[in-house]
Amino acid sequence: PSEDADLQSMGRRLAHRGATLSIRRFSPRLALGAVGRNAAEQILQRGDCAFVCDATVCNRVELASELITRRREAPSASAGLLLEWLDAFGPPGTDGIDGEFSFALVDMAKERALFGRDYFGCRALYCTVLPEGALAFATEYKAFRALASFKPVPDPEMLQYVQGAKRLPVGRTLLRNVWAIQPGGTTELDATGRELSHHRAPPLTVNVQVRDAETAAELVRRKLTDAVRRRSEDLDPIGLALSGGIDSISVAFVLRNLYPKRTIHTFTAGYGMDDPEMATAADVAKEIGSIHHPVLTPPSLVQRELRTLAWHLEEPFARSEALQLMMVGRAAREYVDVLLSAQGSDGLFAGADKYLLLYLMQRLPPLRRGLHEFYDLSQTGRPPQGWLGKVFDRLYFKGKVPPMPRVKGAKGTFELSTLPSFGPEFVNRCMAGSYQLGMCRSLQKFDRTFAASGIEYRSPFYDLDLVRSAYTITDRLKIRGRKAKVILREALAPLVPERFTQIRKFPQRMKYDxxxxxxxxxxxxxxxxxxxxxxxxxxxxxxxxxxxxxxxxxxxxxxxxxxxxxxxxxxxxxxxxxxxxxxxxxxxxxxxxxxxx
Structure with a gap:
């Protein structure tokens, strides 16, 4: 944008993300802005290049050591460290950064910009090309409304897709003229938004090396402890979004084991103390000695806050726990700047119901087609076409779920999803193949709901070392019949009382009464x-x-x-x-x- 007033207006729309706004004009054609706790530190210049980022680097010690070995500077601030690393290693260097980040590096002489996001896309970055040919970008695309020439163009296909799938595909929005930078690498664009080049990090793969339970449990325990440490060592006090499930319970006990004397605040949302999630979380909080904050989310909250949630999400994310998480963030802002969560464990240790369906597909060949269609119904809303899929639909939903509403102008066709070939490690290969983009598609659920109150979120289950290690463990140690996350529970035995490791998980959501x-x-x-x-x-x-x-x-x-x-x-x-x-x-x-x- 050519006017600094435009960036001021864009920044006001993102004011919930931080207490300070910083704007720097580099040329008549380029100005950058940042919102955050220390916004001025997020904007840098090196020669003809201007740089802005939103970043938390979790392996800064390793990166700094490598830079020093190469006789380069190793800045302490994340922005400076990121810029130095990019200067040393270029786009492929982003593969070695563990953390949550997005950035734009603008070459003013060549009039092109290099955009990047962390592997799981924890920090969003949206782009649009304005009618006058200028490229604009922002962490949330509501900021584009500050630009007089920006005219939103709705996308009927994406509006239709989200009615059944509950989340959007990675890179897409509900507007045709707004798109998201892909996670896990870099994308280079010219001043008109034309892609010049891109780099993508290698995909996650299954490389099974661990098949005995004792070795696997020790590996999970060690890698999880390291992951929690990397994402919490700079925090005091520590904040944790605590549910009643084994994932956040594991983070709670690892935190206390790492930091016996630090203050830990735990926050749990639910409909009342008869909510199993709230009861279990309160018990865990007492066990680890945290300062616990129950957050009540009665039905009246929907009437009062749903519109606010929609404004922050920027898409109709179909999960009522998103509203609960927004209230958790609101409660937490009085005590902490960062909330840890346990997002991502399911896709590493086969913890969700969809992995049970995949497990059954592998074990019951005659039922595969019907189970596959039912799987797609649960994930995208695609109605089953075969008789067996329809039977599963009838048995589970009992005919009580209406068809998704049709969006005018949308074709609304959904093909049956493509799964890996059946055979050894089928569940592992399904998880690894969808983990990266699946985590990115859940961005709104945590980033937007916590950012609504200026809270940063982190999850140890996004730690790349932990993630890659998880896919070296055979899926036979992860799911056994209806019992999920078997190896995670066994790994926690030395740290967590048995009454918690074997606890039944209830869905985290509002009470649908x-x-x-x-x-x-x-x-x-x-x-x-x-x-x-x-x-x-x-x-x-x-x-x-x-x-x-x-x-x-x-x-x-x-x-x-x-x-x-x-x-x-x-x-x-x-x-x-x-x-x-x-x-x-x-x-x-x-x-x-x-x-x-």
């Missing part, structure tokens, strides 16, 4: 009224009517509730990014939510 259903209906009456739906022109009113069908005195089943949730968030998204207006330029308040409802 009648009160929740009534709240959703109240919102839908206003946000998805037939008149408003017709005026908006995204959905057919009849499809929304079918979404809202439920028997008197019954709650919405979870999948049906989330389809209605997605449709409501879609309307809020359209209000912010298609309609615009002053109320879309800052986080909505309870008052403005009530007005718009």
């Amino acid at each position: 009648i009160a929740f259903a009534d709240t959703m209906d109240s919102l839908a009456d206003a946000v998805l009224s037939p008149e408003r739906v017709k005026r908006r022109g995204i959905f057919e009113p009849e499809d929304i009517r079918r979404l809202r069908l439920r028997a008197p005195g019954e709650a919405y089943p979870p999948e049906a509730a989330m389809r209605l949730w997605t449709a409501i968030l879609t309307e809020y998204w359209a209000e912010f990014f298609l309609d615009g207006g002053p109320l879309a330029d800052e986080p909505p308040t309870a008052a403005t939510t009530a007005i718009h409802a």
Whole structure:
């Protein structure tokens, strides 16, 4: 953008991400801005190149040692270290950086920019080309609304996709003229947004070397401890988003084992102390001696905060725990600047229900096609086509999940997903093949909800050494029948009391009871009224009517509730990014939510 006032306005839309805003103009055609706790340190210049980043480098000691060996400087700040490393090793050097980062390195003489993101895309970076031919980029694309020439162009195919898949494909947004830089490497663009080159880090592969439980448990315990240390050693006090599952329980006990005297704050969201998640988390907090903060998320929260959540997410992410996490971030900001989470463990140790389906596919060849179709139904909303897939759908959902609403102008065709060939380590190969992009697709769930309160998030399960080590362990030690994360539980035995390692995991989500259903209906009456739906022109009113069908005195089943949730968030998204207006330029308040409802 040519005017510094544009960057000031862009920065105001991202003010929730940090207390300071810094802007530097390098030429009449280039200015960079940053928002953060120390924004001025995020913008640097070296010769004809200008640099801006949002970065936390977790292996800074190793990087600094390598730079010193090469007789180069090793700056202490992440931005300087990142720039020095890029200068020394170029785009392939990003493969060796363990941490969460995004950056732009602009060569002013050649009028081209090198963009990069960490392997799992924990830090977002969006781009758009303006009508005058200028390239703009930002951590959240709501910032583009500050630019007078930016005109959003909705993408019907992506609007349709998210209604069933609950998340968007990596690199895509709900706008045709906004895209995300790919994770795990670099992309070089010219001033008009044309791609000049790119570098991608090697994909994750399965290289099984460990088949006995004792060796595997020791490996997991050691690598997890190292991963937690790398992402927490600079924190005091320490914050942890604690659920009732083995993943965050493992992080809690490893933290206390590493830091016997540090203050640890734990935060858990739930619908009340009869929520199994909250009860277990409180027990864990007492065991490790943390300062525990229960965060209550009653159904009334949906009416009050869902519009605010939509503004921060920038896509209709179909998970009610996203709202809970936003409230956790809000509670945590009084005590810590960073929250650790246990995001990512499922894809390393086969912890989600979808891995049970993959396990059954491998073991039951006659049922593979039907299980595959049911798997896709659970992941993308693609309706089963064969009779066996339809049987599984009927048995599990009992006919209570309405079809996803059709988006006008979208073809809405979904092919059956492609899986690795069946055979040894099938579950491991499925996990490794989808882990990187799967983590990136979950970005909104943690980054956006915590950043809403200026909180940085980190997960030890994004540690590249831990991730690669996990895929050297045979999947037979990870899943046995319905028992998941077997080796993780065994690895934790010396650190965690048995009553926690064998605990049953309940879904982290809001309580889908009648009160929740009534709240959703109240919102839908206003946000998805037939008149408003017709005026908006995204959905057919009849499809929304079918979404809202439920028997008197019954709650919405979870999948049906989330389809209605997605449709409501879609309307809020359209209000912010298609309609615009002053109320879309800052986080909505309870008052403005009530007005718009």
